[in-house]
Amino acid sequence: AQSVTQPDIHITVSEGASLELRCNYSYGATPYLFWYVQSPGQGLQLLLKYFSGDTLVQGIKGFEAEFKRSQSSFNLRKPSVHWSDAAEYFCAVGARGGSQGNLIFGKGTKLSVKP
Amino acid sequence: DSGVTQTPKHLITATGQRVTLRCSPRSGDLSVYWYQQSLDQGLQFLIQYYNGEERAKGNILERFSAQQFPDLHSELNLSSLELGDSALYFCASSVALAGYNEQFFGPGTRLTVL
Numbered sequence: 001a002q003s004v005t006q007p008d009i010h011i012t013v014s015e016g017a018s019l020e021l022r023c024n025y026s027y028g029a030t031p032y033l034f035w036y037v038q039s040p041g042q043g044l045q046l047l048l049k050y051f052s053g054d055t056l057v058q059g060i061k062g063f064e065a066e067f068k069r070s071q072s073s074f075n076l077r078k079p080s081v082h083w084s085d086a087a088e089y090f091c092a093v094g095a096r097g098g099s100q101g102n103l104i105f106g107k108g109t110k111l112s113v114k115p
Numbered sequence: 116d117s118g119v120t121q122t123p124k125h126l127i128t129a130t131g132q133r134v135t136l137r138c139s140p141r142s143g144d145l146s147v148y149w150y151q152q153s154l155d156q157g158l159q160f161l162i163q164y165y166n167g168e169e170r171a172k173g174n175i176l177e178r179f180s181a182q183q184f185p186d187l188h189s190e191l192n193l194s195s196l197e198l199g200d201s202a203l204y205f206c207a208s209s210v211a212l213a214g215y216n217e218q219f220f221g222p223g224t225r226l227t228v229l
Contacts, residue, residue: 043119043221046217101212106157
């Protein structure tokens with residue numbers, strides 16, 4: 001069965017420090033991969049996505065993610081965190097092929113930013 | 116603002132009751148998805164509609180049902196409510212069926228069952 005694991009429930013980083021959020025997936029083939037962010041009281045916003053090609057993808061707000069097939073991972077990174085990045089981050093997979101577009105989400109990683 | 120609207124924002128009701136959550140997708144989007152977000156289960160896919168037809172089902176209880184109308188808005192009906200149904204319910208929309216299409220999420224409806 002498809003699944004997504006985000007091993008870190010909560011991470012605290014200092015403002016200006018670098019950030020890496022981990023995501024591992026279990027899927028029969030290479031799925032479509034997404035990172036979403038949820039600010040308090042808000043819906044989810046897409047940060048970036050991977051479909052094929054270059055394994056390093058750039059997203060909005062200065063985020064990037066790297067797909068590593070051998071590790072079944074899609075980790076999210078940011079070189080310098082801003083206080084406004086405090087939010088919850090969700091990794092998700094979508095199935096290739098077929099007509100079902102639903103996403104399977106990880107449990108999320110809550111990011112706190114220290115001043 | 117994603118362009119997806121959900122009403123109401125908050126809903127407080129009692130066990131055993133029935134409620135209807137409404138979602139209007141982004142203009143031009145034919146596919147609508149419903150997700151449930153709870154503390155213990157996380158974000159779980161419930162059901163997907165495309166142009167009025169049900170296309171995929173996830174972990175949706177039999178007490179829950181949904182439909183998508185000709186104007187493409189969707190409603191999620193929750194009946195015989197239990198305390199454990201308290202959650203944030205999200206609607207998302209995308210332009211087409213396939214998994215590579217970006218899903219745009221609404222702000223959610225927070226349901227509290229007392």
